[in-house]
Structures are given as C-alpha cells and as structure tokens.
Amino acid sequence: MPSVCSRVLPALLLALSLAACAQDPAVEPVAPLSGLSSTYTDPYAWLETPDSPDALAWVARQNQRTLAELTQDAPLSDFISTATLLAHEASEEGGSGALPSGGAVDGKDPAVTTIDGVRHVYAGSNCYGTVDPDAPPPAPGADPVVMGRTCLVSLSRTGEDAVEVREYDPVAKAYVPGGFHLPYAKQTVVWLDHDTLLVARGWDSSDAALTRSGYPYVVKVVQRGQPLDQAHEIFQGRVTDTSVSPAIFRDRQGHRAIVLVRRPSYFTTEHYLVEGRHTLKLGLPPLAELAVLANGQLVVKLGQDWQTASGRTFPAGSYVSVDLDAARHDPAKLKAAPVYLPGPREAVTNLVKARSHLVVTSDENVRGRLTVLTRIDGGWKTTRVDLPDMSAVSIKSSSEDKDKLTVTVAGFLTPQAVWSVDLDSAAATLVKAGSPGFDASPYTVDQWQAASTDGTAIPYFIVHRKDMVLSGDNPTLLTAYGGFNLSRLPTYSATIGKLWLDRGGVYVVANIRGGGEFGPAWHEAALKTHRQKSFDDFTAVARDLIQRQVTRPARLGISGGSNGGLLMGVALTQHPDLWGAVAIKVPLLDMLRYEAIAAGSSWVAEYGSVSVPEERAFLASISPYQRLDPSRTYPETLIMTATHDDRVGPGHARKFAARMEALGKPVLFYESDEGGHGTRGLDDAARARGPALELAYFASRLMPRHAERPVGGQVVAGAAD
Structure with a gap:
C-alpha cells in the first residue's frame, strides 16, 4: 500500500513538468477600478464562474x-x-470507534470515510434511538428505554456545504435498506421519530425553495419510504431570509420541543414552537439561540441585552432559562431566570446537559474555562473545573445518562489531550495525553x-x-x-x-x-x-x-x-x-x-x-x-x-x-x-x-x-x- 506522502508527490512532479512548458498569456495592465462610482466595468468578472x-x-x-x-x-x-x-499522525491520534461524535462512519479519520467510495462525511453523530423520546418518563433511578440505533450521515462530493443524506447502520456498517435518502443539496435534517424527519432543503431542481443566500427556507415532514414530492410542508420563510431550519429538543423527563428557526439575517433569529398544526412565535430577542431543554426549561443564549416580561434585564452573553409549558401558554410574554452570567472579560461558547448538571465552556481573557452548574433551591451553583491554563477547552462527549463528560484541552505547545470530568466533584482526570x-x-x-x-x-x-x-x-x-x-x-x-x-x-x-x-x-x-x-x-x-x-x-x-x-x-x-x-x-x-x-x-x-x-x-x-x-x-x-x-x-x-x-x-x-x-x-x-x-x-x-x-x-x- 503506498504511503500517504507518495500519493501527492507524483501529482506535484507532473504539475511542475507541465509548468516548464506552459506559457502565461501576455496580460495588458488595466486602469484602476473606480470603487466610488455607482457602476464600474470589471474586466475579470468571467473568473467568478467556478x-x-x-x-x-x-x-x-x-x-x-x-x-x-x-x-x-x-x-x-x-x-x-x-x-x-x-496530518496522517493527527488522524491516527483521533482514535477509532463505530461512530465518534462529529466523526466518520468508519471512525478512523474524524472527517473522512470510504464507504461506497465516498470520502467526505459530515455530521456522523446525527443518530436516533439512544433514548426513546416518546416513551413515558422513566421512574426515578430507572434506566431510559433504549431502542435500535441508526444514523443520518451527510456525504459531500468534494467538501462543499451541500451534502447527500443517507441513513446508516453503524453496527452493520452499511446503509439501511430502503432507509432515508435525501439527494444532494444544502439541507438541514433532524429526526422527529424513527420513521419521520423534519427537512429544510430546496425541494426541486430549480432551487425555488432557496433563499437568495442559497439556503433553504421551506420545512417539510418526510415519512419513511415517502417520495420527497409528497412531503408535507409545515413552514415557509421568505426568499429574503438567510435560512430556515428545524431543531428538536428533548430532556430525560419526557419533554419535547419541536422548533423552527428562521433567520431573517445572518445573526438574527425567530423561534417558532410547533404545536400540532400550529406554530407559536416565541417572544425571544432577535439575537438569541436555543441551547438545550433540561427539566422542562428551554435554555437560551443571549446575543443582546434582554428585558423579559417580568421587567428583569439580562446582559448579552448570558444563558437564561424559559419554562417550556409557560412558553406554550403565552409565547409572546416570556419570563426568564438566570442560568449563567459571564464576567466582564469572559465569553461563553457552549452549554451541554448531563444527568444532574449543566456544563458551560467559556473563554476568560481568551483562555478556556469549564464550569459545572448545579440546580439548588431554584438557582444555579457554579463550580469551576481546574484545567490547564493558556489552552482552548471544548466538550468532546456528554450524555444525559451520567454525570461525567470528556473534554479536550489543547494549547499552542501542548497537543490535544482528553480529560474526564466528574461533574459531582468537578474533578478532572487526564485520560489521554496527545502525542507531540x-x-x-x-x-x-x-x-x-x-x-x-x-x-x-x-x-x-x-x-x-x-x-x-x-x-x-x-x-x-x-x-x-x-x-x-x-x-x-x-x-x-x-x-x-x-x-x-x-x-x-x-x-x-x-x-x-x-x-x-x-x-x-x-x-x-x-x-x-x-x-x-x-x-x-x-x-x-x-x-x-x-x-x-x-x-x-x-x-x-x-x-x-x-x-x-x-x-x-x-x-x-x-x-x-x-x-x-x-x-x-x-x-x-x-x-x-x-x-x-x-x-x-x-x-x-x-x-x-x-x-x-x-x-x-x-x-x-x-x-x-x-x-x-x-x-x-x-x-x-x-x-x-x-x-x-x-x-x-x-x-x-x-x-x-x-x-x-x-x-x-x-x-x-x-x-x-x-x-x-x-x-x-x-x-x-x-x-x-x-x-x-x-x-x-x-x-x-x-x-x-x-x-x-x-x-x-x-x-x-x-x-x-
């Protein structure tokens, strides 16, 4: 088998041999382009066509x-x-697994696979069946109901944002026979249940359902085995929007929120709860993102100051919570409670949930931090986890089923290392140091x-x-x-x-x-x-x-x-x-x-x-x-x-x-x-x-x-x- 290096050098040598014979055509100097005029002639516009x-x-x-x-x-x-x-050593360092989070189907390279000869695989962790979201809430201390597991993998031809989506069985290492298969497009796909997807994409070859930015603005329900032209539309934004996408939020207590996220511009959002045949617009500020659903509470990251219906103002950069049932009852007048308020030189980057805690990653003076949030007497106690300084910290894996998670820590001079964090004690243990x-x-x-x-x-x-x-x-x-x-x-x-x-x-x-x-x-x-x-x-x-x-x-x-x-x-x-x-x-x-x-x-x-x-x-x-x-x-x-x-x-x-x-x-x-x-x-x-x-x-x-x-x-x- 040829080495990873030997595959690129012959192509380079061929290009150089061609270069020895190639002659660039003479190019005449051009006058300055007048960027201040209302119009100008662009002599190189023909180069815009890829x-x-x-x-x-x-x-x-x-x-x-x-x-x-x-x-x-x-x-x-x-x-x-x-x-x-x-690069090859870094890929090997990533380890292997059936379907690592954000990784590839074959697990060897975190962004590459060769199933069916397709190299480019994204979003490999979009799986359904770890926990049955429609089962009754488990009794205290009981294990959740585990179902069969299949995943949606996104396949790209050459690394673009557009992808083909197919249903994959990570145990059999094969596509699911007769499974979901969505043709190549820029699209967002989430599981509603095992036999139903919510899909935002262009719905015909004319790209009629794409915004001027080239992203979807029509969301439909796709049933297993159903042709796309028979999918049922549930929401339509505007062609002037940046995009519209679906999202599903669930928690261990059996709550579920079906959300449609409309982006009138790149940063601004409108959030709609889907309730039966109705959509309820949530009274969140334009610069806000939903993070998780925990204990029936929607946790929201604020990109701007927000004065809620109760009159309290929360600063930009905060995480706050909104009661899901209250939002269904009165979606326009939302009340909120603080979850995490960052310091003056701190920027929050992510929030995930575990069995009994929430966990926040943030950057304090551009240095990674990890904080455990524990619900006590209606508020949130914060505990900082001791990790190496002058590093970037990111969450590698977490689960609602346990109060442990793994994080990666890396610095300019220290390769990415994996740490295990016990959330009850906020103690971090080095699991695997990266190979320099x-x-x-x-x-x-x-x-x-x-x-x-x-x-x-x-x-x-x-x-x-x-x-x-x-x-x-x-x-x-x-x-x-x-x-x-x-x-x-x-x-x-x-x-x-x-x-x-x-x-x-x-x-x-x-x-x-x-x-x-x-x-x-x-x-x-x-x-x-x-x-x-x-x-x-x-x-x-x-x-x-x-x-x-x-x-x-x-x-x-x-x-x-x-x-x-x-x-x-x-x-x-x-x-x-x-x-x-x-x-x-x-x-x-x-x-x-x-x-x-x-x-x-x-x-x-x-x-x-x-x-x-x-x-x-x-x-x-x-x-x-x-x-x-x-x-x-x-x-x-x-x-x-x-x-x-x-x-x-x-x-x-x-x-x-x-x-x-x-x-x-x-x-x-x-x-x-x-x-x-x-x-x-x-x-x-x-x-x-x-x-x-x-x-x-x-x-x-x-x-x-x-x-x-x-x-x-x-x-x-x-x-x-």
Missing part, C-alpha cells in the same frame, strides 16, 4: 507557475511530505497586548523561543480573524511547530475586534461601517511587534482565511509597507460584489450592503479588489482558494490575483480542486497541501540567509533574504 473552461484554464496556468516558483525557492516537496505525515508532533521544549507562549488607534487594548498570543533575541530580525507570522463573533483561541499545530517554529520563526495570533473573544460587544464594535476598527487593531499588533523589536517589516508575514482573507487584503492595500509576505486564503476581496457571489448575501448583517449609500461608500473605501493602486509597491502575495468553495466562492481570489498580475504586482496563486471552504472532509494529503505551500512560501520570503544556527533543537540554514 467551473467555466476559460477560468479553469487560467487556474491551471497559475497553479503551474506557483508550484514551479515555490519549488525553485524552497524545498517544497519536503514541506509537503512533512505536513502530510503530520514536534519538540516544544525550546519554546514558550506569552500573552501581550497592543493599543489600537482608539486606545482599546488588543491582546495577542506570541509563540517564540525562550531565548528569543529582540533584534528586530525574527521571521514572524501574524494571523487573526476578526469577524462573525468567532474567536481565535490557542490551537495546537504540529505543522506550524515543525515547519515554522523549528526553522526559527515566531508565531502570533491577534484577538482583534469583530471576533467573539470578549462576548457580543467585542463583535458588535466592528460591524458594518465600524469595521475599520478591526483592521486598525490588526495593524496595531503588527506595529507593537515591530516596536518591541521582535521583527521588522521585511521579516513580518501575515496570513488569514475567509473573513481573515478580507482582513489580509485590507492590510495589504492599506499598509503594504508593513509586510514582507502576505497569504490570503479563501477570501472575500471584492466587497462591492460580494452579495452577488456564492452565499455572500447572507453576510449583509456583518458587512453592510451596497444598496445602503453609507454602507456602500464604506465598502468601496476598504474593498481590496478596488483599492489596488498601480502606483504603490506591494509585497509578493500568495492567494489560495478552492474551486468547490460554495460559501465564499473562488471568484474573489481569482479576480484579485488577475488584477495584481495585470498591474505588474508580484503575486502567486494556487487553487485546489479538492475541498470546499476550508479543509473539512479532506484526506490527509489534501488537508496538508495548503499549509505546506503556505509555509514554504513564508520560509522562502521571510527567513534570512544567515550562517547555520541551532533552532528548535536542530541546525538549519535560512532561505534567501
């Missing part, structure tokens, strides 16, 4: 040129081999902060050698995200360790506004026309690193993907003199057309809309595609995307690269034909290829040609200055 022959031919030429240049300037094959081996992919002993992690333009303190993590010299000459890789209420937490990456730190690099993660590091207010501070704060925060961290003499512009590289790709594009066009190298991955870059590309229209609540004059003016002022300036000098930029990205779409990256090339600016472009928006569902080799290309690029552009010196426990030579 699978057009002309666009794919352009992609092939760019890929060949990029691979040839990186192979010439860096030991690219070594980077790919090392990254692939590390590199020697972390020479390194340390600090948390520093920089002052942004408006004086706001912006924290950032810096991973570096313990004996780092503040000479201003350390090759430094800075990354951030800054959007959609998502946080950048300590994350273990053996690839970063082996291919960057061990080569003498410094790694920095900035926690800028727009993310969720400090709760909803941190996110809201950089929404729409306030987004320049996020960009300024990032620049402030870069300047702080330079001022502290960690690095200098010629040694400073920046990298980000998706919304972080937009951040990189803005950093490149606003401050090109600050960076020695820039990597922009699966990005948004044409902010005057983002609403018309892939799922872009779903993010108006985050970025604003060109249909609003004030918001359009701001988008035009920051849009990287329009702000490229023929008169400015830019560092060489690496742009990476995926043909099958059905969320952001490859058009942004393609057009930006084409325009940089036409303006005579140094640019490298690479587009993968595997995966979608990110690496979900990819095998080891495909998942490793992107980071390997990126780190080979940064090593060749940022690492100075000094005499050989020891770094990371080995002697290496730097690349060209």
